[in-house]
Amino acid sequence: MKKRLLVVAMLLSACSQLPDERKAEVETLAVPAEEIKPSEPEEVVVENDAVAESLATDFEHIFVDTDMTFSGTLPCADCPGISYHINLFRDGRFAVRQEYLERNQISIIRGIWLLEKRSLHLVNQQQTLPAFHFLSNTQLAMLDLSGKPITSNTNYQLQREAEFRKLDTRQAMLGLYTLNDSQASFTSCASGETLTVANTQHHLPVMRQYQQDERLKGNNVIVTLLGRRGQDDQANTLFIDKFEQFWPGAACPDQLQPGKMQGIVWRAEKLANRYVPQQLNVRVIFEPNERLYGFAGCNNFNGSYKQRSSQLSVQPLVSTRKFCADSSELEQQFTQSLQSADRVEVNGDTLQLFKNNQLILQFKPAIN
Known part of the structure; x- marks a missing residue:
């Protein structure tokens, strides 16, 4: 019996001698940390006017930050069309030449412009002008009387010119002409304004005719002419481009x-x-x-x-x-x-x- 117990003990002793436990080795790769920089906004490169136009149009940002000229011919109910030349000045002023074709009816209108989002209003106390909508930086579309876009196959758009262009202010005029010594004045029948006539080469023959014709001399006489008003410090001066004729016996x-x-x-x-x-x-x-x-x-x-x-x-x-x-x-x-x-x-x-x-x-x- 003792001999059997001794054998069992020896076997148990042999089974208890297990291999040493080894920790699993995990290989760690050393990855250098990257420096995290704040992201910079992507630079927008404006390559041409078309890109600038789309940017401004998409976000409804229309800025009159330079003097602009828009021109074109819009429809007319009983004439071939109405020719427009609109100058928008960055200081808030505007000047318009409005001509009814085949009528010789030309108006020079000045005032201030107001911009409401993309709707352009031309404000003058005496005359009413249509409102326009900026389709883009280079296109204006006329609005109807209620301020809504006009739905039509007819062209109601004005185009921006590549360069700013001064207004042609010449127009047909009828009014009272008088001459005292060598200084003449002209009073418009349309507006009632009195302007001093500049002594230019186109005016000198008119003065001679007035002085030599006894029906005219010393009287206020209706005349017809093609002329233009001066600008800035000459705003009260009339420059005659073409004299047509005297109309003795006529009145406004x-x-x-x-x-x-x-x-x-x-x-x-x-x-x-x-x-x-x-x-x-x-x-x-x-x-x-x-x-x-x-x-x-x-x-x-x-x-x-x-x-x-x-x-x-x-x-x-x-x-x-x-x-x-x-x-x-x-x-x-x-x-x-x-x-x-x-x-x-x-x-x-x-x-x-x-x-x-x-x-x-x-x-x-x-x-x-």
Whole structure:
């Protein structure tokens, strides 16, 4: 028995001699720590105007930080179009040249502009101009009377010009001219403003004619001319670019009673059913002494007439004999119609001539 116990003890002793425990070795790779730098904003490189335009347009950031010129022709209900030249100045001022094509109706309007997001408002106390919307930095679209975009296939957009361009302020004018010594003044029939006339090469022949004609000398006389107003310190000065003629016996239309035919410079508006291009300046005046004279688009004419109530007869006209390719055909039709008239009516500010109860000529008072 003791011998068996001894064997068992020896076996148990052999089983208890286990191998030494070894810790698992984990190889650690040393990775150098990178220096973490704050991220820098990516630089936006503006390569051209198109990129700048899209950036400004996308975020509705329109800035008038330089003088800008926009131009183009917008639709017109009863004329070929309205030509616009708009100058926006970075100091908040604007200047607009608005011309109704074929009417010779030109307005020079100045004021201040207001920018509401991308809506541009041109503010003038005397005249109303349309509002526009910046489609981009280079495009303006006209808005309707309610301030909403106009939905149409017709082009209602003005384009920005590459370079700022000064306004052409020349326009047809009608007003009272007077000369004292060597200083002349001009009072516009349209605005009532009085301007000093600059003694330029275009004005000197006018002065000589005024001084030599006894009908004119010392009187206020209606004249028609193409001129422009000076700028800045010469804002009250008129510069004559082209003198047309004196109209002795005429007065500004607003000084006369409505319904009166004599003493007004009438501008031809319609020849039968055809509008007369206003740049031709077809005009006539009926004097109280039953004489008439005027300009038919190329030549000056004069003659006599008789009026009995609404009955009218015009005697054969005497005219100069120049040929003008752009107006001679219309001029011939105008003078023939004027001489064939047998009845006249003045309705408000409209003078109408008839033949056999058919309207053949229609006039409006010339204010420029």
